[in-house]
Amino acid sequence: MQKIEFSVNKKMKLSKAVIDELPFLSRFQIKKLIENKDIKVNLSRAKEDVELNIGDKVIVYYNSKEQKEWYSTIYKDDNILIVNKRAGIEVVSENDRDLISILKKEYASIAPVHRIDRNTEGLVIFALNKDSESELLTAFKTRNGIIKKYALLVYGRVDISKIKRTVYLKKMPNLSKVWISEVKTSGYEPIITEFELIKYIGDNSLLSARLVTGKTHQIRAHIAYYGYPIVGDGKYGNDKEKQMHLTANYLSFNFSKDSKLSYLNSKNFEIVPSWLDQ
Numbered sequence: 001m002q003k004i005e006f007s008v009n010k011k012m013k014l015s016k017a018v019i020d021e022l023p024f025l026s027r028f029q030i031k032k033l034i035e036n037k038d039i040k041v042n043l044s045r046a047k048e049d050v051e052l053n054i055g056d057k058v059i060v061y062y063n064s065k066e067q068k069e070w071y072s073t074i075y076k077d078d079n080i081l082i083v084n085k086r087a088g089i090e091v092v093s094e095n096d097r098d099l100i101s102i103l104k105k106e107y108a109s110i111a112p113v114h115r116i117d118r119n120t121e122g123l124v125i126f127a128l129n130k131d132s133e134s135e136l137l138t139a140f141k142t143r144n145g146i147i148k149k150y151a152l153l154v155y156g157r158v159d160i161s162k163i164k165r166t167v168y169l170k171k172m173p174n175l176s177k178v179w180i181s182e183v184k185t186s187g188y189e190p191i192i193t194e195f196e197l198i199k200y201i202g203d204n205s206l207l208s209a210r211l212v213t214g215k216t217h218q219i220r221a222h223i224a225y226y227g228y229p230i231v232g233d234g235k236y237g238n239d240k241e242k243q244m245h246l247t248a249n250y251l252s253f254n255f256s257k258d259s260k261l262s263y264l265n266s267k268n269f270e271i272v273p274s275w276l277d278q
Contacts, residue, residue: 002061003059005057005059006057006058008055008058009054011051013049013050014051014052014058015049017052018060022062029062034048039060040058043057069086070102071085071124074123074271075269079128079129079261080126080261081107081110082269083126084122085116087120091116103126107128110128113133113137114140117217120244121247121248121274122273123250123251132261135261139255145253145255146251147251147253148210149210149248150248152230153205153230153231154204154228154229154245155203155228155237158197163222163223164182165193165194166190167182168185168189169188169189177217180222191218193209193210193222194212195208204231207223209223217236219246220236230246232244243275247274250268250271251268252269253265
């Protein structure tokens, strides 16, 4: 068993305090620690998710095997950090239960410049100084300087020739989803995704997708519209798989010669999806 001790500096729930100190534990794991009385507050074993006061001392006993690392470092220099994010965590969120909060414990000046969905694993870039942050934000906004590709496994044997490169997307915030249309309609924005068939795997298809535009759930909704939902996607399919088979697996760069980041043009980064059987 591992042990960590800390004091709280503001009023909060016990579970929130433990999440802040041990971000590699899931909410379910923290709930079990409380139920098993493996957390002490002011030397007394906590029996529920109590409200903590400033100065309360907390001791947590946890099994190191439960530790879940949310990322691995792929590349780092003085300007950028590239990590492989695990599925299950936001890059940035409103409640600080996110990857950037974990990274800030090690990199004080780090800044997010783009996101991938919580349930999507893969490569994410962060800026390590203001100049790099500005250049990267501009590159993502203009879609010029960074090439991103995704690997995805979908149900069905895809006929790529029938999938239109440009369709239209509308956000439905009340449903936390987006709608797709082949026809330009009020409220819909154009999106562009370049799909490539890599191979058939039984009755399914392994695809590569390059984002030309970058909208919420773009790849998931675009491919599902044509009847090929991603394996594990319960939002745009009817799947109950635990892991969505979508990975931001490739990054390369094409900055202008006068860019501070032009040295990255000689590099590309590619990872193998965790769900892909080799």
